[in-house]
Amino acid sequence: METAYQGFAQQQPGDVIVLSASDILSLLAGREKELIEVVRQAYIAHARGESALPPSPFLRFANHPKNRIIAKPAYLGESFETAGIKWISSFPDNYQFGLLRASAVIILNSVKTGFAEAILEGSVISAKRTAASAALAARLLQSETQPESIGIIACGVINFEITRFLLAEFPTVKNLVIFDIDHERAVQYKSRCETNFETPNITIANDINTVLSSTSIISIATTETTPHIFEISACQPGSNILHISLRDFSPEVILSCDNIVDDVEHICSAQTSVHLAEQKINHRHFIRGSIGDILCGKILAKPTPSAITIFSPFGLGILDLAVAKLVHESGIVRNLGTVIPSFGCLPHE
Incomplete structure (x- = not known):
């Protein structure tokens, strides 16, 4: 028009x-x-x-x-x-x-x-700013490391945009490992990626742990409203998890990891996984800082190279x-x- x-x-x-x-x-x-x-x-x-x-x-x-x-x-x-x-x-x-x-x-x-x-x-x-935020966080947390694979948990619209932005940010990526509880949706996602992107190799995983063990960058964008992931021992050392859907992890998983958020006050609300962790121990000290803190040089992107970092963006x-x-x-x-x-x-x- x-x-x-x-x-x-x-x-x-x-x-x-x-x-x-x-x-x-x-x-x-x-x-x-x-x-x-x-x-x-x-x-x-x-x-x-x-x-x-x-x-x-x-x-x-x-x-x-x-x-x-x-x-x-x-x-x-x-x-x-x-x-x-x-x-x-x-x-x-x-x-x-x-x-x-x-x-x-x-x-x-x-x-x-x-x-x-x-x-x-x-x-x-909303989808594109979410994807841009995820790609920015991945870049900061990866530092100068150039990943060759990306993991995708839940094959919906948001993760499709995140895939687009991660591929733009990391042209070295050669492999996508994807999972969805609806296998047919994963098949459709694979086909859509092959149509729209200069597609790396795409593997449909049988479970979440396969995704966690296959790559150091994982994006989770489900529609779950309560925790359904209770341990992440399959993760590689130094993994960076983009926890876009906010409610997938149990408080115990959150408390076992390095935690970066977009805004502390906002993320500690609405029964997010971070909010549940806060309620469990009655403090927020397990949140190391925000993505803004990293960008302004107030904190390091990673506390140690082997730390498993979960980025939980409430969506500002x-x-x-x-x-x-x-x-x-x-x-x-x-x-x-x-x-x-x-x-x-x-x-x-």
Whole structure:
């Protein structure tokens, strides 16, 4: 769809630009490395205190405990200077109806006027900022080591994007080892990877332990709501686990590992595995620090080369804002989206 504008500077106060999923996919295609850098800068701004992240309320449904809708309001300063909110739902049974598990909308607000400036489909942005965060964490934790294999546990949309970003960050990867409790989904995932990527060798594992033992970088993005992994002795020394789905590990596993998070306050909520570990021992000292601490040089990426590190990112609204701002500005430059003129209230005469 075409807008009435040919340049970013011409958007007027009160106008709102609407960007669809197809618009956003077009605008972000092939920009994985750029998105990783955007996410890096957002984490640094957050670590410096140039952000505001109120608690994220969860809307739950008594008769459908797996379903939820989360509000993620945020402000991000420094070079971003933007505010807004993401409203994101997770309905795991949508797969039975041929629908995606997650859907979302993001609203960007001007920090000068408070007016809404853009309404963006949010699930694409959410998936890509999650993947960029995971790839950034993997790079930091791996240091200069160039991995030849990656492990994937749960073959859904999020891990597909993470695979895309990890392959962009680590061109040395030659092997993917994947697992899903639904074998047919793993087969489809393998086929999709072969179609979309310059595909390394892909092996479908029979169980989680095979994935843990096969590679030092593992991404877990399930839809589980309670712990189901109670020991990780199969892991290689120095493994780095991207615990994207947050609730897979028992408290005992968390407490046995080196733990890095995106934000301590946020991750210690909503019955995440880290939250359960905190409740078990009544303190947070087992959390060594945040990814922002690593980026700002406050802590080392790894305490020892052989440590097994679990990165548990709650998923901060500032990342959605950072990527959404890039999309918003890129969309106007490329004349993509739909403009709603004078969407906001006009001054009284």
